[in-house]
Every structure is written in C-alpha cells, then in structure tokens.
Amino acid sequence: MSEFKRPAAVAVGGSGIARSLVIGGDAPVSIQTMWKSPLAGSDLGAVVNGLASLAAIGCDLVRFAVPDEETADALVRLSRLTPMPLVADIHFDYRLALRSLDGDVAKIRINPGNIGGEDRVRAVAEKARDRGAAIRVGVNSGSLPKDLLSMDRAEALVEAAARELAALDKVGFDRVLVSMKASSVPETIRANEAFARRYAVPLHLGVTEAGPLIGGIVKSSLAFGSLLPRGIGSTVRVSLSDSMENEVIAAREILAECGSRRGGVRIVSCPRCGRNGFDVHAFVSRWQRELLSLDRDITVAVMGCVVNGPGEGKHADIGITGAGDSVIIFRKGETVRTVSSGDGVEAVDRAFREELRKL
Numbered sequence: 001m002s003e004f005k006r007p008a009a010v011a012v013g014g015s016g017i018a019r020s021l022v023i024g025g026d027a028p029v030s031i032q033t034m035w036k037s038p039l040a041g042s043d044l045g046a047v048v049n050g051l052a053s054l055a056a057i058g059c060d061l062v063r064f065a066v067p068d069e070e071t072a073d074a075l076v077r078l079s080r081l082t083p084m085p086l087v088a089d090i091h092f093d094y095r096l097a098l099r100s101l102d103g104d105v106a107k108i109r110i111n112p113g114n115i116g117g118e119d120r121v122r123a124v125a126e127k128a129r130d131r132g133a134a135i136r137v138g139v140n141s142g143s144l145p146k147d148l149l150s151m152d153r154a155e156a157l158v159e160a161a162a163r164e165l166a167a168l169d170k171v172g173f174d175r176v177l178v179s180m181k182a183s184s185v186p187e188t189i190r191a192n193e194a195f196a197r198r199y200a201v202p203l204h205l206g207v208t209e210a211g212p213l214i215g216g217i218v219k220s221s222l223a224f225g226s227l228l229p230r231g232i233g234s235t236v237r238v239s240l241s242d243s244m245e246n247e248v249i250a251a252r253e254i255l256a257e258c259g260s261r262r263g264g265v266r267i268v269s270c271p272r273c274g275r276n277g278f279d280v281h282a283f284v285s286r287w288q289r290e291l292l293s294l295d296r297d298i299t300v301a302v303m304g305c306v307v308n309g310p311g312e313g314k315h316a317d318i319g320i321t322g323a324g325d326s327v328i329i330f331r332k333g334e335t336v337r338t339v340s341s342g343d344g345v346e347a348v349d350r351a352f353r354e355e356l357r358k359l
C-alpha cells in the first residue's frame with residue numbers, strides 16, 4: 001500500500017456555462033496556466049478566443065490575478081462568456097474574493113491566514129460553497145510565516161499549509177486544494193511528499209519562479225516526474241517566463257511521459273543534422289499548435305531525411321520526411337505521397353493536411 005494518501009475528489013466549475021472538472025480522486029491530472037496580462041480593460045472577446053486556443057491544446061483551467069475591483073468585475077463578466085473554468089488569484093483582500101464569486105469562477109486562490117480574521121474566512125467560504133467554487137491555499141517558500149523560518153523548509157511549507165487548512169476546517173469548508181511551491185526542486189519534492197503522507201487534500205504542483213523556457217521545463221519535469229508517478233499531484237502548472245501556450249504544451253508533455261495523461265496527439269521529430277533534406281524545425285513550429293489541437297489519439301513523425309526518417313517513424317500514424325529533392329509523407333512507414341521540394345512550403349503543407357484528414 002502506498003505511503004501517500006489518495007487525494008479526495010474535489011469538483012470545480014460547472015456553474016453557469018463553465019465546464020465542470022474534478023481535481024483529485026480518479027480524475028486525470030489537470031493542466032493549468034495563468035493569464036499573463038492584466039484583465040481589466042482587456043477586450044473580453046479576445047480573451048475568450050485566447051482561452052479557447054488554450055483549451056484546444058489541453059489546458060483545463062486558467063487563473064487570473066485579481067488585484068482590484070475592476071479586475072474582479074471583468075472576471076465576473078468573463079466567466080459568463082467562456083466554458084473555461086476560471087480561477088481568481090487573490091492576495092489579502094477578501095472583498096475581491098467575494099466580488100469575484102459573483103461570477104461563475106471555479107476556484108479562488110486565497111490564503112485564509114492573511115485575509116484578516118475568522119469572520120472574513122467564513123464569509124469567503126460560505127460564498128464559495130454557495131457558488132460551487134473550490135479554494136486553493138498556496139504556500140510559497142518566499143513568504144513563510146516568521147515562526148517557521150527556523151524549520152526545515154519543506155517541513156515549514158507543510159506546516160504553513162496545515163495552518164491554512166485548519167482555518168478553512170474551522171469554518172466547515174472542505175472543497176480545498178493545496179499548493180506548496182519552493183524554487184528548488186528537491187524542496188518542492190520533499191514538501192509535497194511530506195504533505196501527501198499526512199493529508200488526502202489534492203495537490204496543485206508547481207515550481208515557483210521556475211525560470212525561462214528551458215530551465216523552467218527542466219525544473220518542472222524533474223519535480224513532477226518524481227511526484228506524479230507516485231500518485232502525488234492532481235493538477236499542475238508549469239511556470240515559465242514564456243508564453244501560456246508553452247506552459248500548457250510543456251505540462252502535457254510531462255504528464256504524457258509520466259503516464260498521467262493518455263491520448264491526444266504526440267509529435268515525434270528528429271533534431272535535424274547535416275543530412276536533412278527537409279526543414280524539420282520550421283515544419284514543427286508551423287504545425288505544432290494545429291496538431292496539438294486535434295482531438296485525435298495519434299503519433300505524428302517529422303523527420304529530416306530518409307536515412308532514418310521513415311524507419312524511426314514507422315510506428316507513426318502519419319509522418320513526413322525529406323528525401324533528396326522531394327518530401328515524402330508516410331503512414332506506418334509506407335510512403336503515401338511525394339511532393340517536390342521545389343513546389344514550396346505551401347504545397348507541402350497542403351499535401352500533409354490532405355493526408356492528415358484521411359486518417
């Protein structure tokens with residue numbers, strides 16, 4: 001039997017037009033990102049379209065910083081326009097939580113310990129309960145309570161989270177999730193392990209201030225790759241100093257490799273070398289978003305040359321490779337179409353799209 005507790009299932013979203021989602025229990029690990037620009041004053045139609053694009057590549061929830069009333073009101077309006085479950089991220093001001101809960105938000109990220117007293121915690125908890133929203137308490141190693149600073153930092157994170165949980169427990173609220181984020185991978189792993197030994201509360205995994213694209217993905221991969229296969233972690237966010245799209249793509253790749261998420265499109269591509277007869281990098285960057293948006297369970301291979309291309313990609317449902325002056329499209333290693341490179345990128349893309357549709 002696992003030394004870690006099985007996370008409870010917490011239902012979020014589903015009020016209004018928002019899609020409902022279960023985090024924890026037997027539900028697949030969900031993917032989150034955070035909107036990267038101020039919501040107040042934004043064109044909400046454009047935000048709705050942006051959320052739809054994120055949903056298409058596998059994003060399950062999107063969190064918005066709510067620093068003021070104008071943003072809380074915008075979030076309320078947005079929640080009536082999109083099926084994407086939304087999360088309101090609030091620091092200190094419980095009135096912003098109450099105001100955001102006028103909308104159909106799925107979750108509030110707030111720490112009871114810093115909103116100023118039990119009455120306020122109770123007010124937020126009661127409204128969240130009425131509105132069907134969950135609460136995530138988030139503890140960061142950079143903002144631990146002073147009396148915990150002398151402890152081992154992983155233990156301190158667990159203790160800080162336990163205090164937040166106790167505050168919600170006191171007002172009878174149990175639709176809760178917890179995140180404990182440290183900027184070091186070993187600390188993140190130890191804190192989440194220690195928490196999962198003691199509590200059946202679903203964990204939101206993340207490495208805070210993970211860094212730019214490559215460093216951030218490496219850190220998140222190591223942390224999630226250690227935790228998820230052991231059943232620790234019910235929802236993830238890969239934090240990057242990069243686009244939301246890349247956060248979602250990185251998360252889905254990590255989940256797929258951890259066996260935490262099945263199905264969907266898998267792109268395998270060669271790194272390209274001096275043998276290449278086809279610009280693998282350009283093709284992948286042109287096609288990645290469209291391929292990942294397909295609601296299919298397929299493998300797509302993109303290879304630079306015939307030396308290794310069709311052979312290495314023979315398990316792929318569809319593949320493309322350079323071959324001298326030609327570009328070959330193949331299925332399960334068998335050539336199905338040949339296009340002359342001289343016909344240009346558009347002809348190659350058109351042929352590939354036609355073959356893709358036949359799958």
Ligand code: SF4
Nearest residue numbers: 270272273276304305
């Ligand atoms: S498939 Fe061809 S181009 Fe790509 S890395 Fe292998 S040998 Fe090089």
